[in-house]
Amino acid sequence: MASVTDPGTAPKAALRRSLGFRDLVVYGLLFIAPMAPVGVFGTLDAKSHGAVALVYLCATVAMAFTAFSYAQMVQVAPQAGSVFTYARKGLGEGAGLIAGWMAMLDYLLIPAVAYLFSGIAMNALVPEVSRWVWTALAVLVTTGLNLWGVRAAARVGFAVLAMEIAVLLVFVVAAVTVLVRDGSQRGWLSPLTGDGAPGFSPAAVLGAVSVAVLSYLGFDAIASFAEEVTGGSARVARAVLFCLALAGVLFVVQSYLAALLMPVSSAQLAADPAQQGPAFYTAVESSVGNWLHDLVAVSKAIGAAFAALAGQAAAGRLVFAMARERRLPGALARTSDGTPRPALLVAATITLVAAVWAARRDDGLDQLVSVVDVGALVAFTLLHASVVGWFVVRRGAGPPNWWKHLVMPVLGAAVTIAVIVEAAWTAQLVGAVWLAAGLGVLAVQGTRRDGAGGTSEG
Numbered sequence: 215m216a217s218v219t220d221p222g223t224a225p226k227a228a229l230r231r232s233l234g235f236r237d238l239v240v241y242g243l244l245f246i247a248p249m250a251p252v253g254v255f256g257t258l259d260a261k262s263h264g265a266v267a268l269v270y271l272c273a274t275v276a277m278a279f280t281a282f283s284y285a286q287m288v289q290v291a292p293q294a295g296s297v298f299t300y301a302r303k304g305l306g307e308g309a310g311l312i313a314g315w316m317a318m319l320d321y322l323l324i325p326a327v328a329y330l331f332s333g334i335a336m337n338a339l340v341p342e343v344s345r346w347v348w349t350a351l352a353v354l355v356t357t358g359l360n361l362w363g364v365r366a367a368a369r370v371g372f373a374v375l376a377m378e379i380a381v382l383l384v385f386v387v388a389a390v391t392v393l394v395r396d397g398s399q400r401g402w403l404s405p406l407t408g409d410g411a412p413g414f415s416p417a418a419v420l421g422a423v424s425v426a427v428l429s430y431l432g433f434d435a436i437a438s439f440a441e442e443v444t445g446g447s448a449r450v451a452r453a454v455l456f457c458l459a460l461a462g463v464l465f466v467v468q469s470y471l472a473a474l475l476m477p478v479s480s481a482q483l484a485a486d487p488a489q490q491g492p493a494f495y496t497a498v499e500s501s502v503g504n505w506l507h508d509l510v511a512v513s514k515a516i517g518a519a520f521a522a523l524a525g526q527a528a529a530g531r532l533v534f535a536m537a538r539e540r541r542l543p544g545a546l547a548r549t550s551d552g553t554p555r556p557a558l559l560v561a562a563t564i565t566l567v568a569a570v571w572a573a574r575r576d577d578g579l580d581q582l583v584s585v586v587d588v589g590a591l592v593a594f595t596l597l598h599a600s601v602v603g604w605f606v607v608r609r610g611a612g613p614p615n616w617w618k619h620l621v622m623p624v625l626g627a628a629v630t631i632a633v634i635v636e637a638a639w640t641a642q643l644v645g646a647v648w649l650a651a652g653l654g655v656l657a658v659q660g661t662r663r664d665g666a667g668g669t670s671e672g
Contacts, residue, residue, distance in 0.1 A: 233443045235453055237368040238436045242457035244371050245324075245432030245524035247517050248378045250461075251469050252510065253331070254429065256483055256493025259473060261422035264400065264409030264480035267470035269419055271406075273426035274462030277433075279626030280594050281458040283601045284437050285451035286618065290604055290611070292440040292447035295535025296528070297593045297600075302539070304600030304608070308656055313596040314536050315652035319589025319645070321532050322561060324431060325525035326568040327582045328518045329353050333573050335515030339508075346573035353569060356523035357562040360530065363553050367523060374520040381513040382468065388502045389471040396501075398474040405473035409480050424636035427629070429465065431590050432521065433457045435528035442552075475501040526565060530558035541659060588637055588645030594630045598623035 251258070251270065259266045287300035298314025305313075333349030340348075359367045400409045408414040436454050443450055475497040483490050499507045534554035537546035546557045572582045604610045605619035614620065634642070 233368060233439055235449050238439060238443060238450060238453035239457050240368055240372045240375050241439065241524045242433045242436040242453065243461065244375055244520050245435045246430060246461050247521045248382050248464050249468065249514060250429040251465050252494045252514060254425065255469060255472055256490030258422045258426055259480045259493060260484035260490055262419050263415055264404050264473065265406060265414060265419050266473050267405035267466050269422040269426050270465040270469050272419065272423045276423060276629045277427055277430045277458055279622055279629060281433065281454050283598050283623050283626055284434055284454045286601050287597065288437050288440055288450045289447045295532055296434065296437045297597045298532060298536055300600045301596045304603035309596060311541055311656050312652050313593050314532060314541065316589045316649065317532060317593040319648050320593065321525060321529035322564050323568055323582060325522035325529065325565045326572065328522035328525060329569040330572050330582065331518035332515050335511055339511065346570050349569050349573040350566065352519040353562065353566045356519055356526060359523060360527050360558050361555055367527060371520055371523060374516060378513055378517045381509055382464065385506060385510065386467065386471060388506055389475055392501045393474055399477050400474055405470040424633045427633055428587050430458065430461060432525065433461060435524055438528040438531040472497045526561055529561035530554050533557040533561055588634060588641045589648065591630045591634045592645060595627050598627035
């Protein structure tokens, strides 16, 4: 039901509650993609001196702090908008706008990256059709599903996710069979300890962790559906934590097996960067065969498109929530049958333009990837600050639990800040420019809201 915040104010648009725990996990895993390590396996193996499974184990622990902060704040403010809503609650209106603004950089462009992955994979399978055509087709199909409704999209997404997990299980069974029959190419503990010269290096592992955490971007999208879940906000909190834990297990297992199958050493990968991109496929093809190589490629093509579907749905909810609070044009806060269709169409249009532009450029993927990560990491940092702001500074829930409400979010913020520092300078530059634009919007809108008698939470 819609609610009225002030006399004379129009009722706020409402979203339909139709999602269960399984649906939330489906959206989270779709956005992350169960086989996300495939694309970065070689890079992480080279960076970590072969300790790639340990890298993902550490990255799961590192991202657990962020998942825990989401679990805390979604129960405080079980609304659409994710970090935009949480920062408003814990830090005030201005921080809320900046958190939402930085998250938009992530939510609007990560789907474009996923659509481009899908277009590249399909072009490799059917080279007669340009990759930008495949990319645009993926956008149109998944946008249609999102406009159909969150429940329908979740059902189709579940089928795609089941296919991805089935392919992953085929890989695991085939890899274990080869390892039992023929033995491993590297030492059995090498994915956790390194594969020889130059030896185990904690600094090398931590440097690789700063890249690996980017594989997890997307689990936070679950929080965007807080207004559409049945069973209360505690269900959303459990889904966030469960999704991250499950993704961590899948990532560690597949990277461990791929490392054992890898026919070249991490030092050779480091010396020849051109081998790093297809390294996972090299391991599969050399040990199992072309058939599994092709199966994984098809799975990645379809899975990437539906990862973008989940991302586009989350982006639409963020745009909707910011518009509902008058931080974006009010027309974007309209709903139809409980679906925020205007916000979804705007998100889809921006994503389509970005994805097709990148698909038509040789360096398009690098250009997109370089700008999306910093937005998410800044938003995560403000999320952790929101936990401290609400529970410790404002005492919004009574006396704080110092471990849950101070130590955990501070450690989480330290992780995200460290990853920002390790990011490429181009990503830092784009993030700084986007942040400056957000501060400009805040300077203008802050005055307008105060003048219009808008409410403030801080």
